[in-house]
Amino acid sequence: MKLEMICTGEEVLSGQIVDTNAAWFANLMMEHGIEVQRRVTVGDRMEDLVAVFQERSLHADIILVNGGLGPTSDDLSAEAMAQAKGEPLVENQEWRAHLEDWFSRNNRVMSANNLKQAWLPASAVMIDNPVGTACGFRVKLNRAWLFFTPGVPFELKHMVNEQFLPFVQQEFGINANVALHKILTFGHGESLLASKLEPLALPVGMTLGYRSSMPHIEIKLFARGDEAIAQLPQVAEQVKAALGTAVVAENKATLAEEIHHKLYRSGKTLSAAESCTGGLITSQLVAFAGSSSYLQQGLVTYSNESKVKVLGVKPQTLDDFGAVSIQVVEEMARGARSLLDCDYALATSGIAGPDGGTEEKPVGTVAIALATRNAVYSQMVKISGRSRDLVRSLSAAVAYDMLRRELDNEAVVVDYSSIRRYAK
Known part of the structure; x- marks a missing residue:
């Protein structure tokens, strides 16, 4: 079976939004042992949509088409599919009744534009969408089934899991083993x-x-x-x-997810004191439900004054070694841990760039520390040739890895081949 995907929308084609739908779909299919062999992105132009439907339907067995099912004038997927097949649009009475009922139940006035979502190619098989106003549909053209889905991520995911996957398994006999x-x-x-x-x-x-x-x-x-x-x-x-x-x-997507699961199960608590990472360590953990059970606080102590007044870093330490130093980040971690008597505290201080570096401490130099109830572990790393965002992301990952290793009773500080580590 040859599976392809067509993504529609000017905002996707022009890069105004990142196409997370395509990444999610491809990854889900891969987990089911099905590889997406081609993906095409096309704008909201009738002739381009018709052409891509006709051309790809000659090569694929099944094509997931994402987007273009809304009520506005630039939502052209249904009309373009009808033109590609040389057939008219026909109002689907079942979906019209669904729309009227949905608007009535929600005490909303249905505009004439919404009725557009009930008009499908004459040969289309309607696909239910219980979580939105745009139904999906599937159509056979040349050798391919084209399976049309809404662009709203929540609606797409619901339709793929509940409708698309069962259809693929039934139609093509995909072995789910x-x-x-x-x-x-x-x-x-x-x-x-x-x-x-x-x-x-x-x-x-x-x-x-x-x-x-x-x-x-x-x-x-x-x-x-x-x-x-x-x-x-x-x-x-x-x-x-x-x-x-x-x-x-x-079987975890990120180190943050791994840390979340370990802390959630352990009953241990964590604080973070962040300078160059600017809350990234904390925010990645907050993305997971249940993080309040272990995450006590996240402090963005960006200035030297905040490091002194909030975390208790000694002014003399800052004067002697500078904000980006092992000595300062260790005091940051100790201070963050002691504020609420947490089991662990992570601290970062560095030069994310693109400016601010010196010959002694170039851009990408980051000090990271982990404080426990019994010890403080620290390291200074140099993340060369990376963007500001990536320096921050890599620094947060190193901090997570230090905590993970402590939780697993492993050596907290290890060498990475792609990240240089300075001696203390």
């Missing part, structure tokens, strides 16, 4: 990881893939069939052994 194991790595480049894994002999029915999503690289092990699935745990252990300290989590 697949398994996926994800191994998250940090601090090492893809080429180095690949060189460590190349000697491994994978069983029949198992494949290995890489996904770079800075600051992480994810290793994906796909197993298809009972034999390969049975060997997946053993192969995963072999991969982890080959990668060593590069491995930071399994």
Whole structure:
């Protein structure tokens, strides 16, 4: 089966919005053992939509079309599909009744524009959308089924999970007997990881893939069939052994997610005192429900004055060593931990750039510390040739990794091949 995706919308094509729908869909399909073989992005122009529907339907077996089902004049997917098939639009009475009922129940006046969402190509099979006003539909053109979905992410995800996947499995007999194991790595480049894994002999029915999503690289092990699935745990252990300290989590998308789950289960508490990361450590954890059970506070102590008055950093320490130093970041971590008597505290202070660096401490120099009830661990790293955002993101990841290692009773500070570490 050849699966493709067509994404519509001027705002997507021009880069005004990031197409998170496409990334989510491709990743979900991969987890089901189905690879998206081509993705096309097209603007809100009738002739371009008609042309891409006709052209790709000659090559694909099934195409997910995302967007263009709304009530406005630039929502052209249904009309373009009708033109591509050479058939008229026909009002779907079932969806019109649904719209009228929805607006009535919500005490809202339905404009004439909303009725546009009930007009589908004559040969279309309507697809229910219980969480929105735009129904989906599917149409057969040439060799392909085109499956039309709304652009609203919540509506798309609901329709793909509830309608699209069952249709694909039924229509194409896709064997759902697949398994996926994800191994998250940090601090090492893809080429180095690949060189460590190349000697491994994978069983029949198992494949290995890489996904770079800075600051992480994810290793994906796909197993298809009972034999390969049975060997997946053993192969995963072999991969982890080959990668060593590069491995930071399994079946988690980020180090922040790994830290969240560990702290949530442990009953331990955490504070953060951030300078160059500017609240990034805290905000990534707050994204997870339940973080209030362990996250006590997040302090953005950006100025030297705030480091002194809020965290108790000694002015003399700042004068002697500067804000970006092991000595200062250790005092920041101790101060943050003691404020609410937390079990752990993370602290960062660095030069994210693009300006502010010196010969002694160039842009990308970051000091990071972890304070526990019994000790303080710290390191100074140099993150070279990276953007301001990536320096901050990598610094937060190093801090998370220090805490993860402490929670796992491992050495807190380790070497990363892609991040230089200064001696104290």
